[in-house]
Amino acid sequence: xxxxxxxxxxxxxxxxxxSYAEIGGAVxxxxxxxxxxxxxxxxMGVLRGFTAVVDPEALGWGTExxxxxxxxxxxxxxxxxxxxxxxxxxxxAYTVSGAADAIVxxxxxxxxxLETVLERLRxxxxxxxxxxxxxxxxxxxxxxxxxx
Amino acid sequence: xxxxxxxxxxxxxxxxxxSYAEIGGAVxxxxxxxxxxxxxxxxMGVLRGFTAVVDPEALGWGTExxxxxxxxxxxxxxxxxxxxxxxxxxxxAYTVSGAADAIVxxxxxxxxxLETVLERLRxxxxxxxxxxxxxxxxxxxxxxxxxx
DNA sequence: TGTGAAAACGTCCTGGA
DNA sequence: TCCAGGACGTTTTCACA
Numbered sequence: 001x002x003x004x005x006x007x008x009x010x011x012x013x014x015x016x017x018x019s020y021a022e023i024g025g026a027v028x029x030x031x032x033x034x035x036x037x038x039x040x041x042x043x044m045g046v047l048r049g050f051t052a053v054v055d056p057e058a059l060g061w062g063t064e065x066x067x068x069x070x071x072x073x074x075x076x077x078x079x080x081x082x083x084x085x086x087x088x089x090x091x092x093a094y095t096v097s098g099a100a101d102a103i104v105x106x107x108x109x110x111x112x113x114l115e116t117v118l119e120r121l122r123x124x125x126x127x128x129x130x131x132x133x134x135x136x137x138x139x140x141x142x143x144x145x146x147x148x
Numbered sequence: 149x150x151x152x153x154x155x156x157x158x159x160x161x162x163x164x165x166x167s168y169a170e171i172g173g174a175v176x177x178x179x180x181x182x183x184x185x186x187x188x189x190x191x192m193g194v195l196r197g198f199t200a201v202v203d204p205e206a207l208g209w210g211t212e213x214x215x216x217x218x219x220x221x222x223x224x225x226x227x228x229x230x231x232x233x234x235x236x237x238x239x240x241a242y243t244v245s246g247a248a249d250a251i252v253x254x255x256x257x258x259x260x261x262l263e264t265v266l267e268r269l270r271x272x273x274x275x276x277x278x279x280x281x282x283x284x285x286x287x288x289x290x291x292x293x294x295x296x
Numbered sequence: 297t298g299t300g301a302a303a304a305c306g307t308c309c310t311g312g313a
Numbered sequence: 314t315c316c317a318g319g320a321c322g323t324t325t326t327c328a329c330a
Contacts, residue, residue, distance in 0.1 A: 001206070009207070012200035016164040019324060030298055032326075046206040051199060051291055052160035058149070058194040059157070059294050064242070066214070066251060081287040093287040094212070103214060103281065107292055133251065139229040139241040143199055144255055146207050167305060178317055183307075 001046060004029065006146035008037055009047065013143050016050035061107040063114050064135035067121065068100040072128045075101065083124050089117045100131075149194065152177065154294035156185055157195065161291050164198035209255040211262050212283035215269065216248040220276045223249065231272050237265045248279075 007027045011018060020031035020038070027034070041047040056062065071080065077095045080102050084090045092105035104121070108114040114134070122130055152175050159171045168179035168186070175182070189195040204210065219228065225243045228250050232238045240253035252269070256262035262282070270278055 006207075009200060009202060013202065014199070016198035016200050020326095021324070031324075032299085033297055035326075036297090044206070045203055048201040048203055050164035051162070051201055052157065052164050053196040053199055054157060054161065054292060054294075055193050055196055056292050058192070059292060061292050066242075066244070077285055077287060084288055088293070090288060091292055092289045094214075095284040095287060096214070097282040097284060100281070102287065103283075133248070134245040135251075136243040136245060137225055139225060139243060139250065140232055140238060141240045144202060144204050144207060144209050144239055145236070146202075168307095169305070179305080180307075180318085181316055184315085 001041075001044075005037055005041060005046075008034060009041065009146050012038070012047065012050070013145060056107060060109050063108045063110050064138075065106045065108075065114055065118075066133045066135070067104045067106060067118065068131040068133075069102040069104055069121070070099070070128045070130070071101040071126050075126045079126060083126055087117065087120065089113075149189075149192075153185055153189060153194075156182060157189065157294045160186070160195065160198070161293060204255060208257050211256045211258050212286075213254045213256075213262055213266075214281045214283070215252045215254060215266065216279040216281075217250040217252055217269070218247070218276045218278070219249040219274050223274050227274060231274055235265065235268065237261075 004027050008023055011023045011026055020034040023029075024031045024034045029037075038047065042049075056064075069080075080095070081093070084093050084102075084104060089106050089108050090104055091107050094103045095101065096103050106114065106117055106121075108117050111134075118130065118132060121127060155175045156171055159166060159174055168182040171177075172179050172182045177185075186195065190197075204212075217228075228243070229241070232241050232250075232252060237254050237256050238252055239255050242251050243249065244251050254262065254265055254269075256265050259282075266278065266280060269275060
């Protein structure tokens with residue numbers, strides 16, 4: 001993972017469908033050399049894959065919320081994960097420091113759908129109570145880059 | 149935006165570097181037909197682009213936090229955005245309902261780096277106070293899919 | 297790591313349902 | 314209007330130096 005690898009990752013984060021020749025031109029390497037490095041980065045797990053960036057609004061996921069989840073008793077993270085994974089509206093979830101056991105990032109079609117999801121979340125027997133924060137607008141959303 | 153478009157988007161979310169022929173095989177269309185639909189989806193803004201999924205740990209961004217930001221007085225969202233955008237450690241930011249003016253998602257190299265970033269955040273003249281929640285582990289992290 | 301060749305792919309254009 | 318098929322230039326992907 002040297003400086004050239006970092007620049008290759010930057011290129012792919014900017015556009016995952018750019019050709020090896022293009023990337024090579026940007027970093028000063030031939031296309032096969034770039035491919036070998038990309039394969040290695042995938043193998044090492046630095047690159048996990050390539051995905052399309054979609055507009056959630058256009059797909060009918062216009063409403064977002066962050067939910068602090070407080071669990072009953074001592075629930076291991078794997079248990080929380082197992083309960084959240086079947087809910088398609090959960091796009092991300094974290095265990096956190098502080099009073100809450102987890103922060104859950106939800107995406108729903110609208111406020112009504114969000115309410116239904118929150119009810120299902122509260123209905124889980126591991127969940128004691130939840131504190132919801134509805135997202136009004138997204139100010140910023142960008143992928144992490146290799147350079148600081 | 150019909151059922152075939154949704155499946156094309158799903159394919160691209162799963163692997164943004166798959167070929168048009170591969171996608172065509174999955175959805176029952178020829179490669180040129182898939183390309184035309186992808187071009188249209190890009191044009192409509194449903195697809196915003198294609199990016200590499202990187203492992204933040206591998207890039208030296210091992211520490212994450214969510215920060216509730218409370219501003220002084222009435223600050224418009226565009227002003228908040230403008231102040232957060234220059235900070236590379238801010239990976240996402242939202243205006244939200246409730247007492248806080250914004251929720252900021254931070255990524256830092258380590259706890260010490262995180263502390264520095266929090267200080268810079270608190271140093272902004274628009275910021276009154278902040279409440280930080282450090283992420284201990286990521287339970288789930290997945291892109292939004294077209295189907296419910 | 298770069299070079300070169302073969303196979304696969306992207307990207308047009310044209311005909312047909 | 315939207316799709317399949319074909320042609321041509323490009324890219325991927327290998328072997329070898």
